[in-house]
Amino acid sequence: MKRTLIPFFVLVFAAACTDKEQEMLLLQLQSDMVRANAAIDSLTYSLDDSNRLLDDMRAQVDSTQQVNDKLLESVQKLNKELRHWSNLATEYKQSNARLKREIEQLRREKQADRYTISQLRTETDRLNGELLETHSSIRRQSDQIRRLEQELAQTKAELDEAKKIAQNAVYLYAANETQLLEQGYLKTNRPFGSGFRKQYELIKRIDRDNPSTQVAPIGQAIALSSEVEAFVDRYGRLKQGADYKVTRNEAGVQVAFLNELAGGTGVLAILKE
Numbered sequence: 001m002k003r004t005l006i007p008f009f010v011l012v013f014a015a016a017c018t019d020k021e022q023e024m025l026l027l028q029l030q031s032d033m034v035r036a037n038a039a040i041d042s043l044t045y046s047l048d049d050s051n052r053l054l055d056d057m058r059a060q061v062d063s064t065q066q067v068n069d070k071l072l073e074s075v076q077k078l079n080k081e082l083r084h085w086s087n088l089a090t091e092y093k094q095s096n097a098r099l100k101r102e103i104e105q106l107r108r109e110k111q112a113d114r115y116t117i118s119q120l121r122t123e124t125d126r127l128n129g130e131l132l133e134t135h136s137s138i139r140r141q142s143d144q145i146r147r148l149e150q151e152l153a154q155t156k157a158e159l160d161e162a163k164k165i166a167q168n169a170v171y172l173y174a175a176n177e178t179q180l181l182e183q184g185y186l187k188t189n190r191p192f193g194s195g196f197r198k199q200y201e202l203i204k205r206i207d208r209d210n211p212s213t214q215v216a217p218i219g220q221a222i223a224l225s226s227e228v229e230a231f232v233d234r235y236g237r238l239k240q241g242a243d244y245k246v247t248r249n250e251a252g253v254q255v256a257f258l259n260e261l262a263g264g265t266g267v268l269a270i271l272k273e
Contacts, residue, residue, distance in 0.1 A: 025117050026103055032124050033096055039128065040089050043135045047082060050142050054078070071148045078141040085134045092127050170257045172214045173206045174224060174269035185268055186232070200232040206266030218263055221247065221256040228253065229270040238267065 054075060099120065173185065180186035187201045206213055216222045228246065231238040238244055243259045255269070 022106075025114070026106060029099075029117060029120060029124075030103060032121065033099060036092070036124060036128055036131075037096065039131055040092060043085065043131060043138075044089065046135060046138055047085060050078065050082065050138055053142055053145060071145070071152065074141060074144050074148060078138070078145065081134060081137050081141060085131075085138065088127070088130060088134060092131070095123075095127070168218050168260070168263045170216045170218065170262050171206050171208050171266045172216050172222070172255075172269055173210070173212060173266065174214070174228075174271055175212075176271045176273045177229070178273070180268060180270065186270070199236060200230055200268075200270065201236055202232050202234045202266060202268050206268075208266075216255070216257055218257055218260050221254040223251065224253045224255060224269060225271065226253065227272045228255070229272050231255070232268045232270060233262070233265055238262075 175183070175185075177186065177188070181188070183204075185202060185204050185206070187203045189199050189201075190196055191199060214222055231244055238259075240246065243262065244255055244257045247254050247256075257267070
């Protein structure tokens with residue numbers, strides 16, 4: 001950002017203002033500089049607080065992609081604002097240092113220029129306005145990050161609960177044998193000849209997002225659309241009584257899975273045709 005440089009005054013003061021007026025203008029300008037430096041220190045504390053907040057957030061951002069994307073967008077925007085503030089503060093301090101040297105020069109030589117002092121005050125006011133706007137922007141971004149932190153904590157708790165439920169439930173997909181073979185879920189064979197019972201095997205992972213997939217918590221009964229020929233996982237048939245229990249009543253056919261080791265796995269329900 002371009003700044004107006006303060007020239008060294010080499011002309012003798014000629015009836016522009018009295019020495020007393022010049023001294024009062026210089027004292028007023030110096031007072032403005034002190035207030036501006038105090039504002040810079042205050043904003044620097046805010047900057048440190050925002051940086052600590054960012055460090056805490058970076059340690060927690062590891063949950064859902066949606067929240068991470070929002071958080072990353074906010075963090076990037078805040079980092080941009082912080083870089084702008086840092087550059088602005090450095091530039092402002094350098095300008096103040098130059099201004100101090102010029103003021104001492106003016107004091108020694110008793111020279112003043114009303115127009116130049118007006119320009120300096122205008123530049124100081126403009127920089128003060130930019131500093132206040134940057135400070136407000138940083139505070140808004142910090143508040144947004146705190147809100148996202150709360151959303152992240154809530155989402156993480158929901159994910160933990162969903163993961164706990166998923167680990168204690170069976171994912172059940174029910175269809176007849178023909179449909180399961182066509183969909184690539186089922187493999188059948190008779191290893192000991194046609195006179196022996198047919199063997200089944202689940203050969204493809206069940207799509208948990210499929211609307212036809214039912215979530216059956218271990219120990220809880222769920223309803224089936226019709227009678228079942230067999231329940232099958234990737235190791236073969238499940239054993240009734242040990243792995244599952246089927247009940248029939250006025251509501252229809254219901255199954256409850258009993259083996260806790262089956263939690264989180266997929267099971268096919270081969271319906272009778």
